[in-house]
Amino acid sequence: MNTPQYKHIFYEGNSSEYSKAIQLASESVVRFLEKNKKPFSGVTPAQLRAVMAPIDLNAPLPDYASLLEEVEKLYSDHAIAFHLPQYIAHLNCPVVIPAIAAEVLITAINSSLDTWDQSAGGTLIEQRMITWTCNEIGYDSNGDGVFTSGGTQSNLMGLLLARDHYAKEYLRYNIKQKGLPAESSRFRIFVSEMGHFSIKKNAALLGLGEQSVVAIPSDGYRMNTTLLEEAIQSELEEGNIPIAIVATAGTTDFGNIDPLQQIGQIAAKYRLWFHVDAAYGCGLLLSSRYRHLLNGIEMADSVTTDYHKSFFQPVSSSAFLVKHTRSLDLLKHHADYLNPKEHDEDGLPNQVNKSIQTTRRFDALKLWFTLRLMGKQQLGNYIETIIDTSAAVADMIQQDVDFDLLSFSDISALVFRYYPERLDEESVCAVNQYIKKELFKEGAALVAGTRINGSFYLKFTLLNPLTTTEDVAKILQIIKDHGADYLKHHKQALSKTREIA
Template identity: 40%
Template sequence: MYRDIHEESHFIDQGNDITDVLYLGNFLSKDSADHYYESVSNITARIKAIFTVADKPFSGILPSELSPDFYCIDLNQPLTSLDSALDELQQIYIKDAVYFHHPKYVAHLNCPVVLPADSHKFRIFTSVVSHFSTQKAAALLGLGYNAVVAVPYDSEFRMDAQALEQSIALCLSQGNIPLAIVATTGTTDFGSIDPLHAISTLAKQYGLWLHVDAAYGCGLLVSSRHEQLLSGIEMADSVTVDYHKSFFQPVSCSAFFVKDKQHFSYLTYHAEYLNPLSASLEGTPNLVNKSIQTTRRFDALKLWLTLRVMGAKQLGLAFEHVVDTALQAYQLMLPNPYFELVHRPVLSTLVFRFMPEQPRGDDDIDRTNAYIRKALFREGHTVIAGTKVNGKQYLKFTFLNPATTLQHLNEIVDAIITEGKNYPTIYNSQS
């Protein structure tokens, strides 16, 4: 039986240290600097040792021969130590990797891309508060920004399913071609999650591709308490995730998933000098066969090591903690007359604004909040974000550090109030 995210507060209060359940040494901070240095030194020493003895660019062991070793690994059972994870990594990857630095490695990679022809009537539907990358993607595809239809949201900043259906109907009546729906699980500002079941029903009804932007909300996948918020994501045709957000990975670390892997074939172009068809038929993997990008870093290694050292459960606990922190901030600020809160947090963001005691109109409130953010940033003790809601200036917390405590929250809130109170004096002195 699933529990609603707001059914219980689940706060980790001041008497319950997060270190009791989560080893914060795995997160980069001043307290883990020595551990980080030792880890990097360990890895560097291992790589040096490998490069020193490498007498050829490749072991000759094919990916198809290595595949069984990967299937024997249970990612749900982390190794807990970096040394163990590195030992395993050396066995399954490093010793049989292609050493492109070797003087006998003489390959070069390049690949063309293709563009659809009849596209001027295509329309993509997404929420008004979805990420701007949908518009950028449409432009890169040659469809233009106007191909994206902004669908109104409801009182909780989720895409309004009824408005979506009306937008699709209007599109058809105008002779245009509905192409896809982009739903969001975790909007950038509000952390809101679109109604996936209702949206997927409409996608199926009208024969549209359903893409889910789970770049932020993907951390819910490893949360035992909140995974139900992603119910319906399994009906998507494709999903994007940013592991460098709620999976706590270094930038960049993202992934694109499709329900039917055959859809990757539309991106495939075989070039004899790069990814010949014969290699694919032999089972040799090449990421260029399912990517617009050609030369790529091994970003998956970051996530692999994290899962092998920490495990999915620890990542889930970390994300649950930052969700709790956002709710804690909400409850702390809600009764305070100096703050106007826009929403109750769903994930780990909170949008709000400081309310002066005697504001001189909406413009004064906007100027005050813009000043607060810049003043705090200039002082360097606290960094908060800013955004606009209905044309008005707001402030925003984005919690993604499990080490943030109630004491930190109190200090941040006090600093915001102090700068907000200081602004009238600053403004008058500049007038």
């Protein structure tokens, strides 16, 4: 059957149509690389809405060329170019070409990784990628896991298992069957004040409320373990029930790593679930020089990894790992039409038994392509280059009298501010907010911003091995130029400036 009404369906009769579409899409990608010479065009939402408004979605375009021309005007010409060295804002890495090639197979073949009868070899490839990651973490043959959509989902799974494990083991109560027990209002989860926002968000989704999350003060922007143990004891004295500790291996703002070994020991002492959020820091698993920074991660009951942050993979590519495969039984649900119990008896590997998702993309193939073609060492070299460049940039910022560096990083996130003279705090925040906005409007370089103890700071996140200290030096000069421009034109707004000593 090869009739016009079916010309766009992916099947053997339309192989030439497929080849043509993929070729034109590839050419569009090349144009994106060639045309975009700065991270952002500076387009505003109002400008793009005006371009999009006349489009009639019920009037199809005549061909792929017209379609791609439209999409380039709406999207590609303005998409944030994470691959450029001038992009050092958020946790977005450039991606490697083998992983992009894998995306072509993933999308076209369109396997769903929930059951064996929908994925076959894809299931085994995902399981091998999970086993490989577990080995790198330091788990034994009992380690297991599943690919996820990202760190927030993986952290959700970690807290879910912590909650249900505690109820099952110590309350002899099955939350999956009966819902939350009366004691759940007293469950407590401990995380650094620098931990990811998803911990509170997920605690709320799990019915524990944000009040269940106890923020532990940091020391050098890493969890203070003395205060952690004091907090656990305090909650016990108040009649509350500690169930888990979440350590962060790579905080979003500072790229610092909590003392994993000490936290693991405290978790074992109080019989708490130990989860490590290594969404950012998982790239250290690749490095022979910096792997020691993750020592203690092997003590964790569960771990979050984001390959799309530190393994140079396209979004999405993440995983949730557990030390003991039996922990994942807390997630298992049988459906007669999908994964009946006899599948377990027949030894059929249904990944849906380990996941809170049903339909899932075959994201593991991207990592398989990458490791099989490039190898761990080359990826590790990228990570080491990023860390070394970040350390050099930190020294540059610290030595420049116009900047105030807040902290050095274990990985590659640097928090600092433009601070050329002794301004009052309000004015310092104002000038740095101005710089951040002007950089985004201009688009020549993109940096992030954050608030620490109420004050506004700029932030570099370096995740591109192509970014050099020379590139960053130019960005620092652009920051200075915008700062000087603000000071020149806002003298009245700076009336509170303190006298220079």
